[in-house]
Amino acid sequence: MESEDQFEKHVAERLKRLRVERGLTLDQLADLSGVSRAMISRIERSEASPTAALLARLCSALGVSLSVFFASAETEPSPLARRDDQPVWRDPESGYLRRAVSAQGTGSGTDIVEVEFPAGAEVRFPGRPSGRSQAQHVWVFDGVIELTVGDTVHRLEAGDCLFMNVGDVHGYRNPTDQPARYAVVISLGP
Helix, strand or coil: CCCCHHHHHHHCCCCCHHHHHCCCHHHHHHHHHHCCHHHHHHHCCCCCCCCCCHHHHHHHCCCCCCCHHHHHCCCCCCCCCCCHHHCCCCCCCCEEECECCCCCCCCEEEEEEEEEEEECCCEEEECCCCCCCCCCEHHHHHCCEEEEECCCCEEEECCCCCEEEEEEEEEEECCCCCCCEEEEEEECCC
C-alpha cells in the first residue's frame, strides 16, 4: 500500500493527467467544477490535499467516478484486486477512509468502494448535475449513517441498503459516537 505522501503525489499527477487529456486549462476546469483555479493548481503541485467534496466536484467535471480517478494507469488489468493493492484515500476534512475494492482495468461498468466513516463525521456535497448516468447503492455493514438525497434524509443502519442517483446525494453524516462501515456500489452507466 502507498504511503500518504506517495498517494498525495498520485492524486496530483492523476488530476493533472486527466485535465490535460481532456484538453482543459486550469481556468476551464475551475469553471466546470466550481473549484478555484488556485486550489486546482495547489492540488496538482501536491501542495494541498483535496477534501471529499472538492474531489467529487473535480471528478464530476472531468467525467470520471472517484474509483476511476484513483485507479492507477500503471496497474495491469486483473480480475483480482488484492486488499494490499486497493487504493486507499483519507478525506483530510472528515477523516473518512475510502478503499476502492473493485479490480482495476477490467472494463466493468461497476465500482465497489468500502468506507470507514468516523463517529460524528459529515461530508456535504454542493448540488451537482445528475445527468451523468451514475447510480449507486449504499449498503451499511456496521453503525449508522444518514444520507441526504435530494430533500430527503435517510437513516441507514446495519443491513440497510439505499439506491440513488449519484448527483442527487447532498451529504453523508454519522450521527453517532461509533464509527460506521459501508459499501458503495456505483453503476457507471452507458
